Amino acid sequence: MRFLAGLSMVGSFGAGLLYGFITSLEAHHIPFQLVEAAGSLYVGVGQPVLCASDPGISQPGPCFLSSGFLVSESFQVRSYPVVLVAGRDRLEVDVYEAHPRAASELGIFGLASDVRIVAGGALLQGDRVHDLEATSRRIQLAKLAIDQGQLTKLVVAGHATQEVTERFSIGGALSRLKKAHPASHLYCVDGFFGASPELVAAKSGNLLSLRPLAGTALRGGQVALLNSSKDLFEHRLMVEQLCDDLGGFVKELDRPARPVLFDAGRLIHLATPMRGRLLPGVTLADVVLAIAPTAAVSGVPRISAVEMLRELEIFRGKYAGIVGLTDPFGDGEVYLSIRGASVVDGRLDLVAGAGIVADSQVDSEVAEIEAKIDVVTRALSAR
Numbered sequence: 001m002r003f004l005a006g007l008s009m010v011g012s013f014g015a016g017l018l019y020g021f022i023t024s025l026e027a028h029h030i031p032f033q034l035v036e037a038a039g040s041l042y043v044g045v046g047q048p049v050l051c052a053s054d055p056g057i058s059q060p061g062p063c064f065l066s067s068g069f070l071v072s073e074s075f076q077v078r079s080y081p082v083v084l085v086a087g088r089d090r091l092e093v094d095v096y097e098a099h100p101r102a103a104s105e106l107g108i109f110g111l112a113s114d115v116r117i118v119a120g121g122a123l124l125q126g127d128r129v130h131d132l133e134a135t136s137r138r139i140q141l142a143k144l145a146i147d148q149g150q151l152t153k154l155v156v157a158g159h160a161t162q163e164v165t166e167r168f169s170i171g172g173a174l175s176r177l178k179k180a181h182p183a184s185h186l187y188c189v190d191g192f193f194g195a196s197p198e199l200v201a202a203k204s205g206n207l208l209s210l211r212p213l214a215g216t217a218l219r220g221g222q223v224a225l226l227n228s229s230k231d232l233f234e235h236r237l238m239v240e241q242l243c244d245d246l247g248g249f250v251k252e253l254d255r256p257a258r259p260v261l262f263d264a265g266r267l268i269h270l271a272t273p274m275r276g277r278l279l280p281g282v283t284l285a286d287v288v289l290a291i292a293p294t295a296a297v298s299g300v301p302r303i304s305a306v307e308m309l310r311e312l313e314i315f316r317g318k319y320a321g322i323v324g325l326t327d328p329f330g331d332g333e334v335y336l337s338i339r340g341a342s343v344v345d346g347r348l349d350l351v352a353g354a355g356i357v358a359d360s361q362v363d364s365e366v367a368e369i370e371a372k373i374d375v376v377t378r379a380l381s382a383r
């Protein structure tokens with residue numbers, strides 16, 4: 001477990017505030033982590049460090065420290081939300097805890113007032129380059145394993161890169177993504193950032209809500225998507241796995257008999273909104289530990305899928321993790337860290353995945369990954 005050296009909440013964040021605050025941190029080379037949840041944007045300032053090294057946080061598992069104060073009308077500091085980051089590769093969850101001490105020590109209050117409007121101009125230049133061959137190969141191998149009965153679904157990821165312009169900043173990129181996809185949720189963990197369309201779980205009291213996504217079409221393909229046996233199967237596998245995982249935690253789990261459409265801008269997904277009553281004492285962290293990595297990013301059965309992904313893919317880093325917040329009562333919201341990117345040697349490395357099942361066509365799955373990456377690069381290329 002690790003904690004963040006100070007977790008601050010930007011109470012209302014117009015694009016200008018977001019851009020100004022984050023780009024100021026970047027300009028001062030101050031590391032930060034960021035999640036958008038429960039209607040607010042939380043920014044953890046500083047480097048995550050080992051929890052065990054801090055005498056204030058000695059308990060194993062999530063623990064919470066309470067203090068909170070208003071810094072300015074638009075900038076509030078809270079000290080105890082917990083950021084959950086579930087690593088797909090490791091079947092483990094890193095819990096980043098807010099540390100109450102360091103926010104003021106880092107002097108971030110001054111930076112908060114350094115607000116500029118979003119600068120115009122593209123953040124990316126040149127052509128986008130996809131690792132098409134490697135992605136096709138991985139999808140073929142996934143299909144082979146499925147044909148041989150080793151597993152029924154595997155979510156394979158593909159990468160693309162594009163050169164960043166001089167004006168690139170993560171703050172600028174996040175504000176562009178938010179503008180292009182207002183309903184999505186921003187995140188940035190260890191330099192990996194994006195706008196997630198997928199709510200994994202939200203807990204309020206004993207009420208648990210989930211909105212898993214699987215099955216994708218370009219806008220215009222809604223009717224075909226609702227009738228696509230391949231997408232419906234891919235989706236059903238994920239929902240069944242979630243129901244199994246949650247068996248010991250919920251009393252009732254209501255869901256529609258068929259998936260509904262979820263509008264993610266240029267892309268449309270199949271979604272199954274679910275609601276359940278949690279058994280007493282179950283926290284959001286318990287739920288995350290039980291369901292991550294979901295079959296929206298790993299596969300079925302989960303263990304075989306994770307093992308195969310370890311062989312097939314380079315380390316995914318923070319891609320396909322779970323980011324979000326919980327409060328002292330174990331309530332909160334978590335999202336999937338998908339459709340994300342990080343800057344490596346002046347190029348943006350973008351990653352997205354697609355669920356492979358027996359009826360998948362290699363070319364259309366590669367095209368689906370390209371379309372998911374395209375959603376991100378379009379937002380960042382706009383002038």
Ligand SMILES: C=C(O[C@H]1C=CC=C(C(=O)O)[C@@H]1O)C(=O)O
Binds near residue numbers: 351
């Ligand atoms: C794994 C990703 O998307 C998931 C979410 C929605 C639809 C998906 C699909 O149709 O394959 C994926 O499961 C990603 O965007 O990187």
